[in-house]
Amino acid sequence: MGIFRSSKRLALGIDIGSASVKVLELSTAGRGFKANRAGVEPLPKNAIVEHRINDLRLISDAVRRAVHHSRSSRKKVVVSVPQTHVITRTINLPAGLAEREIEEQVMIEAAQQIPHSLDEVNLDFEVSGGARDGSDDQITITACRKEIVEDYAAVMELAGLKAMIVDVGLSAVERGYGFVAQTLGDSLEGRAIALMDFGDVTTRLDLFVDGRSIYGREQNFGGRILTENVRSRYGIDYREAEALKRGGDLPQNYEQDLLEPFRQAMAREAARSVEFCLSAQLGMDRVDALVISGGCVQIEGIAALIESHVGVPTVLADPFGSGSAIKADKLVARYGPSMIKAAGLAVRGAR
Structure with a gap:
């Protein structure tokens, strides 16, 4: 089990985040790839704490369910450890x-x-x-x-799987970003493209030049803030709040009282992150474009709002979008903005 070594067998890509498990199966198709199987399963609160596995059993159960939902028959997997x-x-x-x-x-x-x-x-x-x-x-x-690597391998073993490769999170994101870059159209040579991933607990900005991350910074901001606000406002437990938030079955005052302030907070965090990046003495005086990913970016109109605050073109990151070497069916494509790291892992198991 290596970090950079290639897998000689077909394997699933499994991204274990702080709020969910994302599973993606890629297969070679001509000069590209096809994605016909994917699954997403939420994780209980605090299953992951400070980027560490806190409960092997809970996470392995979620992995098992996500693989089941994906309908993949592969038993070998590629996973990653957090960059931290x-x-x-x-x-x-x-x-x-x-x-x-x-x-x-x-x-x-x-x-x-x-x-x-x-x-x-x-x-x-x-x-x-x-x-x-x-x-x-x-x-x-x-x-x-x-001990970190062994925890991820143990989760897979408990789920009835075998970790063939334990990758580095940033390396997987760089490979996934490569597919996103293909969707952006014009040549990106020498251009500075920021990728901002809105997670459940943290939000991370990476600045890419010629396909490699030259800067990365995390901050404590994520979708859990909105979930906690829903829980507190309506007097429900965390799991129910998360389900209602995802399903949209909330009172009329939700959008005005809770969702809109959170949207504004996302935009401010994006602007602040870009400012930090440009002040990091990288020799860059501008960011040419911002691509945003994660579950939070499904909020309607968020890209336009962030663009108005940051002042640079802002689009959703989609590794399955037009121009990408990955061709996904509709059931898989709907997960696009949350599948960047999973795509970077799955491509290692596609050959």
């Missing part, structure tokens, strides 16, 4: 080294640069090339504490 638990270091080595030689150098560098005993971490590396002097390869070393 990942340590990444980059080194340069002479081009053309044998893999054994690279591994030896990686272990030496990791022992010096990883702030944990190597016995306590899962370690992997990727040769990406591109060192500035042209004669070296760039090696990305990635490490995660074994």
